[in-house]
Amino acid sequence: MSEVNGIVVTAKPRVSARFRLQWEEAQQSWVLLYPEGMVKLNASAGEIMKRCDGSHSVDELVAELEQAFDTRGLHADVARFLDMARAQHWIEV
Amino acid sequence: MNAPAQVPAPTIGPPLWLLAEITYRCPLHCAFCYNPTDFAATTDELDTEDWLRVLREARAAGSVQCAFSGGEPLARDDLEVLVAEARRLGFYTNLLTSGVGLTEARAAALKAAGLDHIQLSFQDSTRELNDFLSHTRTFDLKQRVAATIKANGWPMVMNCVIHRLNIDYIENIIDMAVELGAEYLELANSQYYSWALLNRDQLLPSREQIERAERITNERRQRYGDRIRIFFVVPDYYETRPKKCMNGWGSVFLTVTPDGTALPCHTAKMLPGLSFPNVRDMGVREIWYDSEGFNRFRGDDWMQEPCRSCPEKEMDRGGCRCQAFMLAGDAAAADPVCDKSSAHHVVLEAVERAQRPVRPVAKEAPLIFRGPADSRRLIEEGRKSLAAD
Numbered sequence: 001m002s003e004v005n006g007i008v009v010t011a012k013p014r015v016s017a018r019f020r021l022q023w024e025e026a027q028q029s030w031v032l033l034y035p036e037g038m039v040k041l042n043a044s045a046g047e048i049m050k051r052c053d054g055s056h057s058v059d060e061l062v063a064e065l066e067q068a069f070d071t072r073g074l075h076a077d078v079a080r081f082l083d084m085a086r087a088q089h090w091i092e093v
Numbered sequence: 094m095n096a097p098a099q100v101p102a103p104t105i106g107p108p109l110w111l112l113a114e115i116t117y118r119c120p121l122h123c124a125f126c127y128n129p130t131d132f133a134a135t136t137d138e139l140d141t142e143d144w145l146r147v148l149r150e151a152r153a154a155g156s157v158q159c160a161f162s163g164g165e166p167l168a169r170d171d172l173e174v175l176v177a178e179a180r181r182l183g184f185y186t187n188l189l190t191s192g193v194g195l196t197e198a199r200a201a202a203l204k205a206a207g208l209d210h211i212q213l214s215f216q217d218s219t220r221e222l223n224d225f226l227s228h229t230r231t232f233d234l235k236q237r238v239a240a241t242i243k244a245n246g247w248p249m250v251m252n253c254v255i256h257r258l259n260i261d262y263i264e265n266i267i268d269m270a271v272e273l274g275a276e277y278l279e280l281a282n283s284q285y286y287s288w289a290l291l292n293r294d295q296l297l298p299s300r301e302q303i304e305r306a307e308r309i310t311n312e313r314r315q316r317y318g319d320r321i322r323i324f325f326v327v328p329d330y331y332e333t334r335p336k337k338c339m340n341g342w343g344s345v346f347l348t349v350t351p352d353g354t355a356l357p358c359h360t361a362k363m364l365p366g367l368s369f370p371n372v373r374d375m376g377v378r379e380i381w382y383d384s385e386g387f388n389r390f391r392g393d394d395w396m397q398e399p400c401r402s403c404p405e406k407e408m409d410r411g412g413c414r415c416q417a418f419m420l421a422g423d424a425a426a427a428d429p430v431c432d433k434s435s436a437h438h439v440v441l442e443a444v445e446r447a448q449r450p451v452r453p454v455a456k457e458a459p460l461i462f463r464g465p466a467d468s469r470r471l472i473e474e475g476r477k478s479l480a481a482d
């Protein structure tokens with residue numbers, strides 16, 4: 001089974017129970033909320049995180065992003081981000 | 094030549110943080126309480142409808158974190174209604190509580206209302222000291238409440254205000270937090286405002302006490318690893334640069350006090366010559382962007398030397414306006430914690446006094462515990478000293 005930076009491509013990441021992901025109109029961005037704190041996500045991080053819903057595999061997530069933004073070759077970037085997100089406990093894989 | 098570049102006015106971001114101080118009523122009598130010493134003058138609390146409106150207006154203005162605090166917020170029986178509305182609006186809802194009044198039934202109702210998180214405050218980990226410092230018998234109750242919080246699946250932040258009288262028990266406090274299943278532990282040294290300022294000499298730890306506490310905290314971090322995240326906050330009196338108070342005046346924090354006064358921080362009401370709006374009279378958006386009180390210390394036009402020309406002014410924004418007022422007598426002065434401040438000696442003198450040997454509590458000057466009787470006495474003394482001027 002192929003792996004990039006430690007996360008299996010068939011794994012279905014979901015936002016960790018420790019955080020709540022939501023769109024903030026006032027900030028025009030996705031944010032992660034946690035006890036008395038907030039992480040403001042940049043646009044690409046938001047696009048990835050909102051697809052971490054436990055139903056998209058990493059491969060599906062990448063395919064959807066490549067289609068949505070009409071581009072290719074996002075796999076390595078997405079994998080790098082997910083690896084960081086897991087280290088930060090933002091997602092569970 | 095090109096026209097000189099226009100420096101754009103810094104944009105004011107939304108009030109991301111709403112601190113809803115829904116009541117000053119509290120069953121505890123902590124000697125380090127940050128509520129104003131004249132809290133007993135507040136008799137007309139906002140009602141439920143007022144608070145629901147404040148929540149809606151603040152959310153519309155971009156607030157996203159909402160902390161229900163006090164006093165003891167559980168002293169209000171409409172807390173569940175407010176939490177439910179805040180959660181429905183999309184706030185991340187935090188309850189800052191001493192745990193008194195958090196029965197299983199109320200915990201279940203708060204869970205159903207969608208409460209996201211509870212921060213439980215402990216005064217200390219040893220029963221006698223805990224009861225002494227909070228002036229009530231609450232220690233056993235807090236252990237029960239911690240279990241209730243865990244049973245409801247809330248993340249738990251324990252908060253323990255640290256000071257001269259409990260800092261030498263820091264290992265017990267940390268071990269107890271781990272035992273109770275806290276994910277985060279805030280060991281925040283008392284900050285010297287309000288009641289804590291009255292009791293400063295009794296509460297400010299010595300340098301040796303702080304160094305020991307930091308060493309032990311680091312050892313415990315090693316020991317417990319990922320089980321718990323421990324934050325240790327040194328008293329700013331031991332620093333040489335001030336804290337960036339509230340991340341800058343009117344930058345992210347909006348406090349609404351029990352009577353509806355809107356403040357840029359929970360102690361700002363002490364500052365003379367400033368008028369702060371009330372949510373009964375003005376909408377949150379107007380309060381945040383347009384009111385005199387919230388604009389007073391934005392930008393740097395208000396700064397004096399040594400702040401005005403200081404290369405670090407954006408790092409700390411001159412420190413805390415309340416501390417500048419309390420210790421230097423001028424809310425627009427540099428925070429005297431800064432060693433560039435002409436009033437820095439006031440801080441140094443307090444620190445110097447704190448180096449005396451640590452003695453049993455009974456041998457120190459008596460603490461003034463937060464309570465309505467002392468609050469009324471302090472209001473009366475304040476009136477008399479004004480009349481005498």
